[in-house]
Amino acid sequence: MKQNYLDQLRDLLTTIHEEDEDQLSEEKLESLMKDYQQLYDEGLADGKSEEEIEDKLGNPEKVIAALGLHQPEKKRWQNKIVALSPFVSVVIFLAIGLIYGVWHPTWLVFLLIPVTAIILDYKENGHILTPLSPFVAVTAFILLGTYYDLWHPAWLVFLIIPILGILEGKEGTTFYQKVLALSPFVITTFVFLVYFDNWLIGWLYFLIIPFLALFGEKNLTKRFLFQGALLVSVAGYLYLGLEMHRWDLSYYPFLLVVILWLGQKEVLSSILKKITQYEGIVILVSLIVFILIGWLNPTGWGYAPSGWSYSWLVFLLVPLFIVSKQTKGHARIIAATPFLSTIAYFLIGFSTNQWGLGTLVFLTIPVTAIILEA
């Protein structure tokens, strides 16, 4: 994708500039970036796809070589340590395995290979925790699961990856934007730790996310209306459920929010427009399938869970369809993997009850991106 390409090129040029200003001054760097941005835009204006343009311009490494610039070699001792790390890992793995008979989770020592490279590549103005977080998360998850059988809630440790990414944030991100971006992960952690056995109450905390998002609404009347409607709906839900013990009716107060939302002119007209477009058809079909599966199997039979617990997965076809329409080539595959992984995770979990092992499918997300983009 364009920004990805330009970012990679800028990273390479910046590395050369920082190591050898004589070879590449800041002025020349900015001039090169401006020219490549220009070329990319010209290609787009000519109707070329991003893949075609990047084929024409060449990948950033080839661009550097074609410009006659030389990437600096890392200091020799750093290279040696990184090169040695696989052998050190093998020695440690074999030593612990042979002496103590502990092969799992000793295999985690192989994570020293990427971790060593990341630590030695660390630049003083960089954020070292963010790139290390996936490895810290995998290690913590495997150790907690293996020795304490805490696969749940240990999986929550993977949320440190997006949390650290958000905290590092792009320049210019406001405090409010960071809080909003963090809220789904913080709330997920809280709900799964405190309310895992009480979903009737626990799911309500997720409504904090739209409530917070509404603070970004500039129209004050609209903001207070929707926030008020959310609070009234929650109150109605709790009253019907806890006081009247009518959990079957408790979702009806939320119709207030739905009606308010549909009542907005721009929402209704965009929905009516989409009904005739493919996205609308996919949404409708997903809704019908969701209701059918849940209705046909509302309480589950034998060991099979209730249909409602997995029928919602059909809604993931909507973002998959949108991704397939709006992206091409590698970008399409990378964008689709989170949704495909989620579907695979729940299907593995429900069919084999291997929820712990099933989490490994989420590793396809970064692995796919690395294979296709790195």
Next chain:
Amino acid sequence: MDSQFKRGIVEMCVIKIISEKDMYGFEVIEQLSSMLEVTDNTVYPILRRLTEQGVFSTYVVPQGIAPPRKYYQITDSGKVKLTQMVHDWKKFLTNVVTIIGG
């Protein structure tokens, strides 16, 4: 074909096509790659180097709501260089044909 030799030929072709009409960067890459077997990522660096040497000048043309285009135009010194290069190339070709016969 030796890369240094090929680079010289590609340079001459870049100057030639721009001498016929002003072109924007992506247009040069597209046209050249459709006519010659050339590694696409080498065209822009050649264009940039020739601009720095004064063979081309550049100007920007707004494109309405689309991003503006940067056009390359041959300079007087560029025309002189092109004439010399074409002369050298034709002489070289004639000599090669003489040596190999045909």
